[in-house]
Amino acid sequence: MKSANEITASDKVPEGWSPLLELAAREVFEIMLGCKLETQTAPAPVSGDFTAMVGLAGQVCGLLTLHCSAHSAALMASRMLGAEVKESDPQMWDAIGEIANMIAGNFKNKLTGMGDRCVLSVPTVITGSDYSLRSMADTGPLEVAFLFEGTPISVAVEVHS
Amino acid sequence: MKKLRALIVDDSSVMRKIVERSIRQAGIELAEVREASNGAEGLGALKNESVDLILCDINMPVMDGLEFLRQLQTVENAKGVPVVMITTEGSESHVVQALSIGARGYIRKPFTPEQVKEHVIPLLENTQ
Numbered sequence: 001m002k003s004a005n006e007i008t009a010s011d012k013v014p015e016g017w018s019p020l021l022e023l024a025a026r027e028v029f030e031i032m033l034g035c036k037l038e039t040q041t042a043p044a045p046v047s048g049d050f051t052a053m054v055g056l057a058g059q060v061c062g063l064l065t066l067h068c069s070a071h072s073a074a075l076m077a078s079r080m081l082g083a084e085v086k087e088s089d090p091q092m093w094d095a096i097g098e099i100a101n102m103i104a105g106n107f108k109n110k111l112t113g114m115g116d117r118c119v120l121s122v123p124t125v126i127t128g129s130d131y132s133l134r135s136m137a138d139t140g141p142l143e144v145a146f147l148f149e150g151t152p153i154s155v156a157v158e159v160h161s
Numbered sequence: 162m163k164k165l166r167a168l169i170v171d172d173s174s175v176m177r178k179i180v181e182r183s184i185r186q187a188g189i190e191l192a193e194v195r196e197a198s199n200g201a202e203g204l205g206a207l208k209n210e211s212v213d214l215i216l217c218d219i220n221m222p223v224m225d226g227l228e229f230l231r232q233l234q235t236v237e238n239a240k241g242v243p244v245v246m247i248t249t250e251g252s253e254s255h256v257v258q259a260l261s262i263g264a265r266g267y268i269r270k271p272f273t274p275e276q277v278k279e280h281v282i283p284l285l286e287n288t289q
Contacts (some may be wrong), residue, residue: 027271028271031271031272031273032179032270032271066275080175080182081175081178081179082182091174091175094173094174094175094176095175097173098173098175100174101220101249101270102249102270102271104249105248105249105250105251105269105270106249106270106271109251109252109269114252116252116255117254117280119220119250120220120249120250121220122172122220122221122222
């Protein structure tokens with residue numbers, strides 16, 4: 001696997017990153033939400049009602065995104081807080097932003113040599129699905145798809161050098 | 162162990178609740194929990210009141226956790242109060258930096274209540 005400082009503008013996201021991203025997401029859900037994510041063998045489209053984003057800056061720049069439906073976001077918040085969170089509750093935004101933040105941090109810490117040379121932004125959360133997201137990434141997105149409580153969610157990373 | 166007053170500094174209200182729950186699950190009885198959403202609010206909370214334990218994030222808007230730690234050293238009410246960082250920033254340099262400017266413990270997110278117990282209980286036993 002390439003270390004962080006071996007990525008160049010012409011590269012795609014290194015293949016070895018995919019299992020690390022998957023593991024980073026799984027650990028966050030298992031530890032903080034107490035649930036196992038199921039791998040989607042045939043990824044279904046995610047209802048992108050909620051998109052949480054965390055920026056990466058430094059040796060590697062880019063964006064990590066978490067896409068999910070409003071139902072999933074409410075369920076994630078409920079799992080984190082141990083109490084029911086309704087779909088209109090603003091704690092949903094906070095919860096999925098924090099989940100994206102933890103996945104980004106966990107992923108970054110798993111990359112060889114990345115921990116000290118890459119910092120994270122505070123999370124931003126977009127609601128609604130009628131938008132276009134254009135990052136300045138010069139690699140295609142690395143995306144992993146899961147089922148969270150039977151509902152599709154996805155985690156993606158795009159990087160630019 | 163006496164009931165403690167804790168200050169939790171994190172820009173996520175959900176995370177503040179999780180940290181509080183984890184402290185309680187660690188068997189630490191809390192008499193009062195003060196919350197702050199950034200370092201500046203945390204310093205403000207300590208102007209007129211003291212606490213027994215501070216748990217603080219690093220990446221926050223307005224004032225981050227490292228600057229909070231630096232300024233905390235001049236706060237009379239915070240003298241000798243153990244500060245534990247709870248953060249996604251798990252790099253060695255962040256840990257070293259935080260510990261060098263006054264943090265007494267460092268927990269990486271995601272974390273379990275057991276990790277909170279392992280890091281916090283010894284600090285409280287040493288300060289009592």
